[in-house]
Amino acid sequence: MPNTYQGNRQILFLTTLAFFVSVLVWFNMAPFQSLIMEQMGLSRDEIGVLMLVNLALAIPARVIMGQWVDRFGPRKVFSILLMVMSIPCLLFAFGNSYSQLLVSRLLLGGIGGSFVVGIRMLSEWFPQRQAGFVQGIYAGWGNFGSAAAAFSLPGVALIFGGDNGWRFAIALTGVIALVYGVIYYFTAEDSPAGKDFKQSSSSGVMKVTSVPDLFLLMVTSFPLYGGLAVLVWSLQRTSMLPAEWVIALYILLGGLYLTRAVRIWTANWAHLKKEIPREERYSMSQVSILSISYFATFGAELAVISMLPMFYQDTFMLGAVGAGMIASSFAFTNLAARPAGGWLSDKFGRKRVLMTLLLLLGILYVSMSFLSSHWPVVIAVILTMCCSMVGQAASGSVFSLVPLVKKNNTGQVSGMVGAYGNIGSVCFLAVLHMVNPVFFFLTIGAAAFLCFGLTFFIKESQSQKTAIRSPVEEEILQAR
Template sequence: MSGETIYKGNKKILGLTTLSFFLTFVVWFNMAPFTSTIKEALNLSKEEIGVLMSINIALTIPARIIIGMLVDRFGPRKVYSSLLIVMSIPCFIFAFGTSFMQLFIARAFLGIIGAGFVIGIRMVSEWFPAKQVGLAEGIYGGWGNFGSAAAAFTLPTIALFIGGENGWRYAIALSGLLCLIYGFVYYRSVQDTPSGKVYERPKRNGAMEVTSYKSMAGLIFMTLPLYGILGLLTWKLSNTSLINSSLANTIYVILAVIYLYNVYKIWNVNKEHLKEGVDKKEQYSFRQVAILDFAYLITFGSELAVVSMLPMFFEETFELNIAQAGMVAASFAFMNLVARPGGGWLSDKFGRKKTLMILLLCLSVAYMGMSQINSSWPLVLAIILTMTCSFFVQAGEGSVFAMVPLVKKRLTGQVAGMVGAYGNVGGVLFLTVLSFVNPSLFFMTIGVAALLCFIASLFLKEPDTAEHSSIVVQDKAGKEAAM
């Protein structure tokens, strides 16, 4: 059976899965266009609105880890369909909520839908050969990510069309309804792998498999920031009137206990096979995962942070009105449509390590350049530099996920989950930095972090695409054969 035959139908799967991701981002960001409307309609304080915006990403971090494990175990078809269907429930609750607490609970659970990205990474990697997976993952990530911009453009229009004081509620509910319907459509329209290809599953469940004691220590260490960032969010909320110190301390203790339990699971899952010794062909370097974590923290993390602050930055620096500043910020997100697939294509064409290194170095220089922007600059030059920086950031994201599926096939969901979670960690971390420094130092901090990541990327190993292009199929006797 030829590789061309095995992968027949891959464009259909890419399109259907990208639409799934697109809808998750529409729902995940369906509050953003109506922030001021919701604040006024429910008489919420500025602090309460801030909490709703923060909690929207809090559970996404652990959810990406958990969803990564589920997709490796049960397959992307079941997990993506279930996520779309189940997450429509908190979307409806949020749409028709009448109190802050109802909105808070709904928004917290809606953060889980942001983990949908991880599922598609595994699905797309199953349907495309290694030499094409970078471009395919880039299209999936870039066009799916556009769902956040689509929500900003379409939902207010729908609300105006419906009219009345509850127009915003029906617009948000409509996004949930689309999610619900498409969950069933997706389940009936896709399969986890091409016909005849075996879906490789982890040999053990509950934590990521590693292949050396050194890697296990690395996994334990790299898991700590995922809980630390939730502690940081708790600390930020404790500085408001919404969480008192007693509740904050309780949350810290809970996070510490969960982390220690996670450490136990890592040990329990890996102790036996590490003691027996891991066959060389089964080994992989966790260092690859750690460096990709750092790279996505820089790329996607900085994108999250910059998109949040860019309108105000241009508004204050160049005395633009809100609409003009918003257009500049939106253009940063629009670049995803081209840049992220471009980063994946460059990785397929010229090598994954080399491409990622060049993009990290370029975005480091670009962010350092942005740190020098002030009111004396021509506006056009500032926008050109911002767009250039945006291209390197999002191409870098595409380059990261051109490599993720090639670390270890049967662990792709978990690797993608961890790398994706670090992207959210970066967003929270950089926004926290911004709360203490001016925009110039904020951009410089990201630039220096990107330079450090460039140095770390020197220790990446170029994936063997020939090794990952072998396809396991079942012959007529039911025996496995590699092609």
């Protein structure tokens, strides 16, 4: 029998590198925050706003990219995204006013939507029995772009030298994105030879297959706008937004959600009047549970990475370098932990592994709430590393299930689930601003326990339960 997936390793390398470049560009400001503050005369609040807006558009971008990738294919979408996002990257690099930095950083947040594009690409190029492992490699090594930015860009700035070294280093990442966007377009393919790429006709609105699922989709869509509202509230707390702007943005977000809800209802009500073939049916509850689980796993990871250096400095009186090294351990463990979570799911059952990891994650984060200066630093670091590894493995386990919900809507499903990860980071950081780290860790632990309970309601098909299948069975399942 011919190899249906011939060339898939090359696609895995090309797509992981595309995501790596995206993350490198997305977090290229982080190593130069203090320098930018000094040169541009910015306050801590102003640099904090730049960090927040860098996350803002990633929430809707993941949903939009998910719709587009199902409609137009991952090769075009990934290539164009990289090339277009090089423009705000260059604008930020050579911005001379705070307004230029703010607008360009806001637009650059759109590159955070790149993650879902690769999920659809790899679901086409790899069999289901390998879905968790390869997507763990993609996410784990791609997200390492943030650590690569932290380690490499300061050295690049020194090579260029002078006061503008940081500008040239950031601009270089934009040039890399532009060049690699062209390379990816001419070297990648949407699907293997002889295998059709199944496009989705529902690129604007996700189509459900039952009336209860219609209401569930409307409820699940609300946090996509609620997360942006939390972001606006966080900006208000920094006194960077006038009260009238805040009110206007709340009204705008409310209006956008109502408009979206009407579109969801209109498109799906007409769709549900038709007879839906059995092979087209799927459960929206699966999407909702996976979304909330990613909220509690990857969302917590992003939030903890943001607060961990300062937490270790304040709790254990460590220097900035030592605390930064501990925080960077999250990025390094991601290289192995996320693929491991996917591999375990492929091997031992996706639902079972996800439930186990969520339960462990809840226990570990509750344990983190007891950290204090009385703990030996070594024990604290070990506990932190365990949280990192289990959380990232759980993220990998979540996305081992995503491509199996509905094949030709993988982009839309992964867009929804992926957006919840960004929403989680915004919400958990908002909690941290209101309470102390003890309650911050307890909140994350409670969210993990909640997701553990929800995973009991995941209904696995036989193809999801079985990790090892014969090539003939795989061909039949992929053809459905």
